[in-house]
Amino acid sequence: MAATRSSTPDVAERHLDEASYLCMSENATQSIPKTTTVTEQTVATTTTPLQMEDLLGPGSRILTEFLQAFKPLASVVINHIPRRYSAEMSEPSTHHPLGLLFKDENQSAELADVLHHIQNEYVPRGPDGPDSILVGGDRLTEGNSRGIQWVYAEGENADQRLEGLVFKFEDWHAIKNLFEIYHRVFFKDGSAKDHGTLLANMDKLRCVQTVRFSIVALYCLWYSFFTLVCNINNVGGHALVFKEMGFI
Incomplete structure (x- = not known):
């Protein structure tokens, strides 16, 4: 364990990443390098950049949380992998109560009323027409809503065609x-x-x-x-x- 310690944060972070990388690579590809020396070439050839980027963070967090020897390295762990909109996602959210609609989403006509209400009341408007917003729910809600959108695909304008709604099922x-x-x-x-x-x-x-x-x-x-x-x-x-x- 002493081999993973270092007085320099950059070096400590590299050792922690290398150990986590090799472990996650083993779980993903079932190929542990038969060597005690970790080099950049070893790291580059055992997995893809996507695996390295996405798996180092979770592996490092688990190590520093559960293994006492790695707890001093907690300060160099990447808790959130940087993404394109990381800065925007780090900002506090603004919550707006939307009220209640006493409609049954399992009834096609009532679900259509709900979707038109969302389109007309909450889709932002720009100089070129309505923008788009995400509308989420479970898989059944997503499928039913997409079916309603197809029904209105021949509408006279973007609002009637529900073009401002992008449906997805929640995580x-x-x-x-x-x-x-x-x-x-x-x-x-x-x-x-x-x-x-x-x-x-x-x-x-x-x-x-x-x-x-x-x-x-x-x-x-x-x-x-x-x-x-x-x-x-x-x-x-x-x-x-x-x-x-x-x-x-």
Whole structure:
């Protein structure tokens, strides 16, 4: 572990990134370099720039949170990967209460009323006509709304055609769908004694009765369980890499 320490922040950050990079590369490509020396060439040939950019941050955060030897390096961890609109996203949001519309989105006519209300009241206007805003919901809402937009595609103007609305399904719903797929693929009754299975992990973490059933009703608990399992696997993967690099 002492090999990863440094009195210079830049050097410390590089060592931390190299260790996290190799671990995440192992998880992604199943290829640990058979060497104890980490070089730029090694880093460049074991994964793609996209993997390195996106996986170093989470790996470094987990290391400094759960391993005592790495806690002094917490100050050099990149908590938020810089993106094109990072500066804008860091600004505090302005909340505007929109009120309630007593409409049933499962009824096509009432959903059309809701979408036209959003188009007319909340889509910003410019010299060239209405701009665009994102309208989010679950997958069913997105699909139904897109169908309504197609129905009005022959409208006389942009407002009638609902051209200011860009539909998407929210991240929380995509994550919920991921959990459902994860459960359907990896959960099997009777596998609690098989090391590494989903049910075995649930049993060891004492959350079988809490998490093994409804993902919809227990979304927050599923999220916590999934995060914990990812952290455990990440720390275990780092331990294998450190052993391969000769640190332990």
